[in-house]
Amino acid sequence: MTITLSALDRDGLNEALRLLLSPLVFPSVDAWRSAVNAKLRGLLNADSAGFLLTSAGSLAMYSDEHDPTALAKYTDFVPPTAEGGLPVYQRIAQCGAATIRDAYGSAYRQYLKSPYFNEYAAPNRAFDTLSAVTAPMPDGLGGLHFWHSRRTGSRFSRRDAAMLKLALPALEAGVRMHVGLGEHCSSLMRVIDDLASAVVVFDTAGRLLHQSAAATQLLANDIESETVFGGMVDAVRRRHATVVIHTKRASYTLRRAYYDLQGRRDVQVIGIERSQTPRELDGVLSARFGLTPAESVVTNLIAKGKDSYDIGQELSVSVHTVKRHTESIFRKLRIDRRAQIAPLLASL
Numbered sequence: 001m002t003i004t005l006s007a008l009d010r011d012g013l014n015e016a017l018r019l020l021l022s023p024l025v026f027p028s029v030d031a032w033r034s035a036v037n038a039k040l041r042g043l044l045n046a047d048s049a050g051f052l053l054t055s056a057g058s059l060a061m062y063s064d065e066h067d068p069t070a071l072a073k074y075t076d077f078v079p080p081t082a083e084g085g086l087p088v089y090q091r092i093a094q095c096g097a098a099t100i101r102d103a104y105g106s107a108y109r110q111y112l113k114s115p116y117f118n119e120y121a122a123p124n125r126a127f128d129t130l131s132a133v134t135a136p137m138p139d140g141l142g143g144l145h146f147w148h149s150r151r152t153g154s155r156f157s158r159r160d161a162a163m164l165k166l167a168l169p170a171l172e173a174g175v176r177m178h179v180g181l182g183e184h185c186s187s188l189m190r191v192i193d194d195l196a197s198a199v200v201v202f203d204t205a206g207r208l209l210h211q212s213a214a215a216t217q218l219l220a221n222d223i224e225s226e227t228v229f230g231g232m233v234d235a236v237r238r239r240h241a242t243v244v245i246h247t248k249r250a251s252y253t254l255r256r257a258y259y260d261l262q263g264r265r266d267v268q269v270i271g272i273e274r275s276q277t278p279r280e281l282d283g284v285l286s287a288r289f290g291l292t293p294a295e296s297v298v299t300n301l302i303a304k305g306k307d308s309y310d311i312g313q314e315l316s317v318s319v320h321t322v323k324r325h326t327e328s329i330f331r332k333l334r335i336d337r338r339a340q341i342a343p344l345l346a347s348l
Contacts, residue, residue, distance in 0.1 A: 003162045012043040013166060020170035023178045027207065029053065032178075033062040036144070040167065044130065044160050046146035052133075053142050053175065061145075066124050077116040083107045089143070092133045097165035099156045100129035125149040130156035132164045134172045142175035188259065188267075198272040206233040215272055222249050228272070236268045251275045281345065289332045298325045299333075303342040 005013065016039045019032070026032040033051035041049040048065035061071050082091040083105035092098050104111045111117055121127070128148040134141050144164065148154045189210045192199045198215040202208055219225035224247035231245040235256045243254040253273040258266055282296040291299060301311045308322040315322070330336060333344060 003159050005163070009043065009163070012039065013163065016040050016043060016167055017170045020167060020174045021177075023174045027203070027205065029178060030062055032174075034064055036174075037062070037064060040144060040164070041146060044146050044156070044164065045154070046130070046156075047149040048126065048147045050126075050145040050147075051143075052145060053178070066126070070120075070124050073120060077120045079116045080104075080107065080111055080114040089133050089141070092131050092143075093135050093141075095161070095165075096168050097130070097132035097161045099158070099161055100131070102158070102161070103131070127151050128155050130160055130164060132168050132171060134168070134175055142171055144171060192269075198274070200229075200232055200270045200272065202233070202236045202268045202270065204236070204266055204268060206236045209267060218272060218274055222247055224248060228252050228254075232270045232272075235270065291329065291332055295325050295329050295332070298322060299329050299341060299345070302326070302329075302338050303345050305342075 016036065019036045019039055023029065023032045026035065033053065037049035037051050040046075048063060050061045050063040050066065050071075052061050054060050063071060079088045082088045082103055086094075088103050088111075091103050095103070100111070101108050121129075126145075126147040127150065130146045131143055133143040144167070146156070146164075148156070189201070192201065192210065192212050195212075196214050197212065198218045199212045200208065200215050201210040219228055222228065227247055228245050231243050231252070232254055234240070235243045235254050239256075241256055243256075245252045245254065251274070253275070255271045255273070257269045257271070259269050281300065282291075282293065285291040285296045285299060286293075297315065298311060301314065306314070308319050308326065312319045312322045326338075329341075333341070335341065335344065
């Protein structure tokens with residue numbers, strides 16, 4: 001079917017195509033679907049719109065006009081088959097885009113009697129329907145659906161279907177981009193979890209995308225974990241490579257790295273290193289090894305690489321006293337070299 005578009009329609013369709021081809025510039029898949037729905041709903045003079053994306057990881061059908069609770073029941077209903085026993089979505093995919101009447105053909109009356117129409121479509125005021133559906137993909141399918149909210153009155157035309165069909169290649173490309181990004185992100189998150197490191201992943205706006213189990217456990221042990229989380233968000237937004245956050249229980253070194261998802265969307269990866277405060281560490285040394293307060297202080301200074309002379313100067317004691325403390329420390333910690341102290345403290 002040949003159609004002639006007005007300048008206004010051409011501009012609207014071009015904007016819709018741009019949106020369909022830009023899923024990765026939106027903060028979420030639902031924000032993308034909302035923008036696409038709004039543009040095409042206005043272009044087709046529809047009362048409501050729905051964007052089907054079975055790989056979305058959220059509601060399969062997204063609509064700004066319909067109740068999310070009702071939409072969540074979408075997968076509970078199977079539309080009746082179209083003319084010739086063909087699944088209706090397969091029939092629409094063959095056409096590229098079609099009105100519900102054209103998709104069902106002689107089976108349209110059966111559609112009106114079906115549970116799908118009477119228990120799902122009609123209660124949602126989704127009467128006259130115009131749809132475009134992608135060919136089935138390994139990870140699901142995508143579809144654009146538009147409705148009139150009254151049983152009688154406005155009807156979508158074949159011209160509307162032909163105009164929506166022009167958007168189908170952009171819909172397929174957008175869905176493939178979304179699915180591809182999801183696969184890449186999932187692979188990255190699996191690698192992070194396999195490393196068993198304390199790592200948190202954000203987008204460039206500071207929104208949390210993933211937190212490894214090790215990071216969750218690490219932060220759960222500090223009642224000021226929100227302070228640490230705020231430091232991570234600040235590091236992302238200000239592009240700081242390294243940030244040190246102090247709480248009453250520990251100090252955290254946050255190291256930020258940029259990761260480019262094949263040029264499609266970048267993420268910020270934050271590695272977290274925790275070191276105990278001297279007071280907390282002194283308590284551990286006393287409880288586990290029986291070190292005196294003076295021996296704990298010397299232990300910390302040795303771990304920092306200071307020799308006996310420097311320690312004596314800092315504590316205003318003789319080198320002999322420092323060496324006596326060191327011998328006692330070695331015995332209690334069951335070590336025989338100064339170099340063993342720093343790794344031991346890091347493991348506590």
